[in-house]
Amino acid sequence: MSNMIKQENSLLKEFTKGIIKENPSLIILLGLCPTLAVTTSIANGIGMGIAASAVLICSNIMISLLKNYIPEQVRIPAYIVVIASFVTIVEMLMKAYVPLLAKTLGIFVPLIVVNCIILGRAEAFANKKNVLESIMDALGMGLGFTLSLLLISMIREIFGYCWIDFRNYGVKEVLTLPVITKDSELIIELFGKKIEFYKGIFVLAMAPGAFFVIGLILAVINYFKSKFEDKEIL
Amino acid sequence: MNNKESLTPLIISLRLTIICFIAVSLLISVNALTIGKIQENSKTEEDRANKFLFANAVSFSEKQIFSSLNEKDKKIIYYFKAFDAGKNTLGYVVYSQGSGFGGAMKVGFSVDTDMKIIKIKLMDNSETPGYGKKYEMEENVKFFYGSNTKEKPLPNNLVSLSPEDKDTVTSATISFKGIAGALEKGVNLLKNEIK
Numbered sequence: 355m356s357n358m359i360k361q362e363n364s365l366l367k368e369f370t371k372g373i374i375k376e377n378p379s380l381i382i383l384l385g386l387c388p389t390l391a392v393t394t395s396i397a398n399g400i401g402m403g404i405a406a407s408a409v410l411i412c413s414n415i416m417i418s419l420l421k422n423y424i425p426e427q428v429r430i431p432a433y434i435v436v437i438a439s440f441v442t443i444v445e446m447l448m449k450a451y452v453p454l455l456a457k458t459l460g461i462f463v464p465l466i467v468v469n470c471i472i473l474g475r476a477e478a479f480a481n482k483k484n485v486l487e488s489i490m491d492a493l494g495m496g497l498g499f500t501l502s503l504l505l506i507s508m509i510r511e512i513f514g515y516c517w518i519d520f521r522n523y524g525v526k527e528v529l530t531l532p533v534i535t536k537d538s539e540l541i542i543e544l545f546g547k548k549i550e551f552y553k554g555i556f557v558l559a560m561a562p563g564a565f566f567v568i569g570l571i572l573a574v575i576n577y578f579k580s581k582f583e584d585k586e587i588l
Numbered sequence: 589m590n591n592k593e594s595l596t597p598l599i600i601s602l603r604l605t606i607i608c609f610i611a612v613s614l615l616i617s618v619n620a621l622t623i624g625k626i627q628e629n630s631k632t633e634e635d636r637a638n639k640f641l642f643a644n645a646v647s648f649s650e651k652q653i654f655s656s657l658n659e660k661d662k663k664i665i666y667y668f669k670a671f672d673a674g675k676n677t678l679g680y681v682v683y684s685q686g687s688g689f690g691g692a693m694k695v696g697f698s699v700d701t702d703m704k705i706i707k708i709k710l711m712d713n714s715e716t717p718g719y720g721k722k723y724e725m726e727e728n729v730k731f732f733y734g735s736n737t738k739e740k741p742l743p744n745n746l747v748s749l750s751p752e753d754k755d756t757v758t759s760a761t762i763s764f765k766g767i768a769g770a771l772e773k774g775v776n777l778l779k780n781e782i783k
Contacts, residue, residue, distance in 0.1 A: 391716070420607070423603060424603070424607070425599070425600040425603055425604070427600060428600055428604055431604065432603075432604060432607055435604075435607055435608055435611050436607070436611065438611075439611035439614060439615055442615055442618075443614065443615065443618045446618050446619060446622045446626070447618070447622060449622070449626050449629070450622035450625035450626050450629065451625070453626075453629045453633070457712070458721075460690065460713065460714050460715065460716075460721065461690050461714040461715075461716070561719075
């Protein structure tokens with residue numbers, strides 16, 4: 355009985371670690387290329403997160419199952435074959451069922467093959483652990499990656515464009531934020547004063563904006579991390 | 589020679605081959621499952637693109653091939669005739685190919701019977717989001733509209749653009765040149781074909 359509880363706790367630990375403690379994008383800083391490039395809209399962020407997570411889960415399962423069969427000397431090429439196959443499958447499914455999203459994500463879908471998160475989890479985790487643990491690890495890491503993409507894309511799309519665009523998923527209209535006035539200016543009332551913004555901080559939606567946003571998020575994370583560590587020392 | 593040493597590379601190759609074989613079988617199955625839907629999507633997209641590129645046209649001809657192209661290019665570069673209600677030819681919709689920053693790009697465009705560019709649509713491409721991908725939006729390719737005449741030649745380099753259009757093209761010049769190249773190629777092929 356206690357063994358079962360221990361195993362359950364260990365599985366839960368494998369799942370939760372990827373969400374915050376070992377978040378692949380924001381803590382370990384892996385897979386930054388797609389993180390920076392596709393987070394121009396929430397739809398792209400979610401799409402990329404789900405696609406990468408699907409590949410991560412399938413490749414972790416397969417590599418964990420084949421870990422005793424894959425020769426040690428050629429494990430990296432074998433992993434690449436497995437990962438590339440799943441990426442191609444995801445790409446074909448996306449082209450068939452969400453063609454607009456596949457078109458928008460473009461080259462970044464095939465590039466999941468060389469995503470460090472997927473290869474890293476295969477090498478560091480799936481080839482050492484059993485299938486169940488590998489699934490939990492992939493689910494946690496995938497969710498952590500998707501959430502970090504969602505956070506960055508939310509900041510970039512909402513503050514950059516002042517809208518939320520889900521047209522790639524078949525939604526007909528762009529959702530314009532209700533805080534925007536007739537003149538498309540974002541007005542926030544703070545301490546009795548009206549603060550007016552330009553209709554969008556457009557630089558956030560551009561490539562440098564991705565660096566600004568991720569830099570600010572990392573600064574906040576590091577601030578809380580150092581506070582937490584200081585408390586532990588005391 | 590040690591037996592184990594001589595066997596190891598063979599076993600390694602065999603195991604890798606088996607992994608590759610399973611992967612290929614899986615890909616073939618998924619491809620068989622999705623190819624119909626992908627082709628259907630591509631056809632729908634082309635129909636929609638034809639209507640966008642030639643809004644005045646009532647109907648379009650079947651896909652026409654350029655006889656001067658080789659078999660491989662015939663599948664990529666082709667055109668449709670656009671007709672009015674009386675089946676008179678209003679112009680042509682051409683699908684051409686150019687080379688962008690992310691490789692090959694499919695460019696659809698319409699021309700009238702004098703070869704003047706009417707509209708452009710950047711279709712399948714692997715351009716970078718935020719850079720080359722911006723040409724998928726109509727407002728970023730409008731400077732091509734009405735070109736390919738004596739008064740307004742086809743813009744194919746930065747010098748031929750106005751300062752405002754240069755701002756649009758900045759940061760995505762390779763994609764711009766790829767589109768211009770595709771237009772030039774398509775127009776030349778069409779001119780030779782309908783001579």
